[in-house]
Amino acid sequence: MQACLVAALCYVAAKLGGALIITVPQTLWPLWPGCAVLVAVLLVSQRKSWPFLIPAGLAGFVLYDLQAAVPIASIAWLMLADIAEIFVTAWGVSSFLDQPRLDSLKAFAKYSIFTVFLGPLVTSSIGIQALNGDKWISWRINFLSEGLAFLTLTPAILGWVGQFRARPRTSRTFRLEAAVLLSALVTLCYGMFVARETRVPPALLYSLVPFLLWSALRFGSTGAATSASIVALLSIWGALHGHGPFTETDPVNRVFSLQLFLLFTTVPFMLLAVLVEERKGQEAELRESEERFRLTADTTPTLIWMSGTDRLCTFFNRGWLNFTGRRMEEELGDGWAAGVHPDDLNRCIAVYYKAFDSRTKFEMEYRLRRYDGEYRWIVDYGVPRFESNGTFCGYIGSCIDITERKLSELSLRELTGRLIHAQEQERARIARELHDDISQRMAFLQIGLEQFEQGVPGLTSNNRKELNNLVKVASEVSSDLHSMSHQLHPARLDLQGLVAAMGGLCRELNSQHELRIKFLHHDVPAQIPGDVALCLFRIVQEALRNVVKHGKTTEARVELFGEGDGISLCVSDPGAGFNAEGAQGKGGLGLVSMRERLRLLGGDFAVESEPLHGTRVRVRVPLDDDFLRDKAASKQSKASA
Numbered sequence: 001m002q003a004c005l006v007a008a009l010c011y012v013a014a015k016l017g018g019a020l021i022i023t024v025p026q027t028l029w030p031l032w033p034g035c036a037v038l039v040a041v042l043l044v045s046q047r048k049s050w051p052f053l054i055p056a057g058l059a060g061f062v063l064y065d066l067q068a069a070v071p072i073a074s075i076a077w078l079m080l081a082d083i084a085e086i087f088v089t090a091w092g093v094s095s096f097l098d099q100p101r102l103d104s105l106k107a108f109a110k111y112s113i114f115t116v117f118l119g120p121l122v123t124s125s126i127g128i129q130a131l132n133g134d135k136w137i138s139w140r141i142n143f144l145s146e147g148l149a150f151l152t153l154t155p156a157i158l159g160w161v162g163q164f165r166a167r168p169r170t171s172r173t174f175r176l177e178a179a180v181l182l183s184a185l186v187t188l189c190y191g192m193f194v195a196r197e198t199r200v201p202p203a204l205l206y207s208l209v210p211f212l213l214w215s216a217l218r219f220g221s222t223g224a225a226t227s228a229s230i231v232a233l234l235s236i237w238g239a240l241h242g243h244g245p246f247t248e249t250d251p252v253n254r255v256f257s258l259q260l261f262l263l264f265t266t267v268p269f270m271l272l273a274v275l276v277e278e279r280k281g282q283e284a285e286l287r288e289s290e291e292r293f294r295l296t297a298d299t300t301p302t303l304i305w306m307s308g309t310d311r312l313c314t315f316f317n318r319g320w321l322n323f324t325g326r327r328m329e330e331e332l333g334d335g336w337a338a339g340v341h342p343d344d345l346n347r348c349i350a351v352y353y354k355a356f357d358s359r360t361k362f363e364m365e366y367r368l369r370r371y372d373g374e375y376r377w378i379v380d381y382g383v384p385r386f387e388s389n390g391t392f393c394g395y396i397g398s399c400i401d402i403t404e405r406k407l408s409e410l411s412l413r414e415l416t417g418r419l420i421h422a423q424e425q426e427r428a429r430i431a432r433e434l435h436d437d438i439s440q441r442m443a444f445l446q447i448g449l450e451q452f453e454q455g456v457p458g459l460t461s462n463n464r465k466e467l468n469n470l471v472k473v474a475s476e477v478s479s480d481l482h483s484m485s486h487q488l489h490p491a492r493l494d495l496q497g498l499v500a501a502m503g504g505l506c507r508e509l510n511s512q513h514e515l516r517i518k519f520l521h522h523d524v525p526a527q528i529p530g531d532v533a534l535c536l537f538r539i540v541q542e543a544l545r546n547v548v549k550h551g552k553t554t555e556a557r558v559e560l561f562g563e564g565d566g567i568s569l570c571v572s573d574p575g576a577g578f579n580a581e582g583a584q585g586k587g588g589l590g591l592v593s594m595r596e597r598l599r600l601l602g603g604d605f606a607v608e609s610e611p612l613h614g615t616r617v618r619v620r621v622p623l624d625d626d627f628l629r630d631k632a633a634s635k636q637s638k639a640s641a
Contacts, residue, residue: 002049003056006041010060013037018068020236022251028141030236030255031262034061035085035123036149039115040157042090043100054086081127085146089119100158102221103277108270115154120146137252144259151266152229159222178219182230185211189231193238193245202245208265216273220280224273228266235262303378303399305336306385309392311356320399325371341367341375352382359384359392365402377406442478446471498533499524499560502540506558513548516555523562525623532621535597536560536569542594543571543617551575551615569619577609594619 013033021029038057042050058079065075092114093100102108124143128135188211192204208231215223238244239258246261248254297304298318306315312333321328324339340348344366355362361383367375382397449471459467493501499521506517540558547556553575560569591607594617598605601621609615 002045003052006038006053007056007060007063009041010034010038010057011063012060014061014064018064020233020240022240022255028138028251028255029145030141030239030258031148031152031232032142032145033149033153035082035089035119035146036115036153037157039086039089039093039119039150040154040161042086043093043154043158044161047094050090054083057086058082077129078127081123084126085119085123088122089115089150092118101162102155102158102270102274103281105271105274105278108221108274111155112151115150116147119150120144141252141255141259144256144263148232148259148262148266151263151270152225152232155221155225155270156229159220159225163222178223181211181214181219181223182226185215185227185230186234189234193235194241194243205245205261212265212269213272216269217276219273220277221270221273224266224269228262228269231265232262303401304397305399306394306396308394311353314394323370323401324368339369341369343367355382356395368399376401377403442474446474446478449474493533493537494530497526498528498536501533501537502558502560505537505541505544509544509548514554515544515548517544517558518556519558519560521560524560524567525562528567529623532567532601532623535601535603535621536567536619538597539569539594539617539619540571547571547573547575547615550578553614563620566620566622569621570616572614572616574614577611577614579609579611 013036017029017032017034020031038054041057042053045053061082062075062079065078070078093111096110096114097107100111102111120143123146124139127142128138185208188207192207212224212227212231215227219226235244235246235258239246239254246254246258248257294317297315300317301319303320303323304315304317305313305320307313313336314332316328316331316336321331324331324336326335326339329335330338337345337349348364348366351362351364361381363379363381365377365379368378370376378399379402380397380399382395385393385396387393449467452467502521503519506519509515510517544556544558547553551573553573556571556573558569558571560567562568595605598619598621603619603621606618607615608618
């Protein structure tokens with residue numbers, strides 16, 4: 001059944017082409033629709049049906065040729081030319097285009113190569129053997145007639161069939177607009193090319209431009225091809241009957257001028273239509289991508305925001321809006337800042353602006369007001385967005401509620417503080433026991449041994465030697481206990497202050513390990529809170545202990561100085577060093593203890609080290625406002641006195 005319909009359709013197409021032929025002085029046809037129609041049918045059909053459809057279409061051509069009394073030899077040449085053209089065009093387009101749709105410049109270029117150039121080139125070279133007259137004229141006219149048919153009729157058929165299969169839900173207004181366009185174009189072309197027997201002024205041809213633009217911009221390649229087909233058929237019909245602008249007495253010039261007019265009328269508007277469809281496709285993909293992003297963003301449990309190149313926010317996902325309990329209009333721009341805790345706002349804005357200006361990613365923590373009025377801690381990760389050509393287009397960020405983690409960290413910090421405090425208390429107790437009790441006992445033992453030696457006159461030399469060794473051991477143990485007592489709890493720190501305690505520690509290590517330590521200090525307050533002084537002393541103690549164990553050097557440097565609202569400390573050595581980046585999170589208990597002590601005081605801790613380039617431990621501890629106020633009041637009272 002399908003083959004019969006194709007045969008009938010090809011016969012009608014050939015009949016239409018025969019009605020457009022000029023046979024004086026030689027056979028000329030401005031546009032041959034036969035192969036263009038058959039190729040369109042093949043492209044919208046499955047390839048497995050081609051072995052049946054191609055013979056059926058060729059049979060329709062042969063039936064028309066026989067009725068037109070075309071010689072058998074000419075029919076054979078024409079069939080050979082048609083078979084070659086159908087193979088080149090249908091096979092080429094179906095092989096190099098995923099689907100026969102002219103919706104991109106790339107697809108239109110592939111289509112044109114096979115249908116407008118290669119196919120007409122093959123059929124013109126073979127078909128001229130069946131034509132009489134000037135071969136070059138026949139080849140040129142035939143080439144343009146086949147190309148024009150593939151530029152107009154084939155895209156129109158492909159477009160209408162594609163729309164019919166897709167069954168788009170077009171509005172009634174859209175259908176009415178298409179009907180008005182086609183009616184106006186047919187009326188204009190009929191009045192210009194068919195109804196007028198006198199020569200049409202060339203300027204009147206420009207009246208077609210608005211309608212062709214209308215069809216290309218609103219209806220794409222299907223509309224442009226359909227409009228071009230109407231113009232082609234009516235202009236050719238008028239030219240054959242001596243109407244319209246193409247009425248030269250020489251038929252060859254008339255046909256050639258008409259073909260050039262149709263060619264330069266069709267190609268620009270087809271290109272425009274293809275570009276419009278490509279742009280619409282890109283916009284549709286962009287809308288679909290945005291819809292997918294919004295769907296993903298609204299269903300994800302995280303809070304997502306986006307900003308433009310002016311730093312102002314342009315989007316918040318449903319999670320953010322549900323969290324804050326505010327409308328999108330209230331959050332856009334810089335409205336989101338109203339929900340940030342006042343104590344965190346300036347820091348939050350500073351981090352965002354700094355990252356924005358440098359086009360770098362950032363991470364920050366701040367408190368955001370929830371819909372119930374409670375401030376929740378969130379961590380915000382922001383990354384810059386760039387287009388495919390590298391153009392900066394803003395930032396995108398995601399936020400996670402970390403309040404529970406913050407509470408856990410606070411509990412852990414409090415526990416760590418209590419453990420460190422308990423450790424220091426236990427150290428102080430043990431130090432007192434060693435100093436006040438055990439050291440006294442060892443001193444009593446040493447004195448007793450010395451008195452025993454003096455009170456027993458009959459001791460042999462060996463016994464006296466052994467007794468002297470015991471006295472010496474008791475003295476060394478007493479000295480070690482005294483040193484251990486000072487290491488466990490530096491009494492000098494409580495009695496003489498931080499500077500004196502650090503100086504004593506440096507001298508002690510110098511004498512014990514031959515480590516030359518240069519101790520520098522300036523602007524250190526005479527009175528420092530006990531927890532701050534103890535923290536700094538422990539850090540110096542641990543850092544110098546690491547120098548002794550791992551530094552492989554005999555030099556070290558300790559710098560302690562005041563800085564207005566805080567105290568800074570730097571312990572450095574030119575020794576072996578280590579890879580500080582690789583050791584992040586892998587440090588021993590000494591580094592962990594330093595960090596935890598400083599964290600309890602809100603201080604800053606940094607380790608700078610490289611293999612073979614030494615190590616620098618930098619510390620800064622802020623002094624609280626009460627201490628600074630007391631210090632300022634003390635200075636003022638001394639000055640007034």
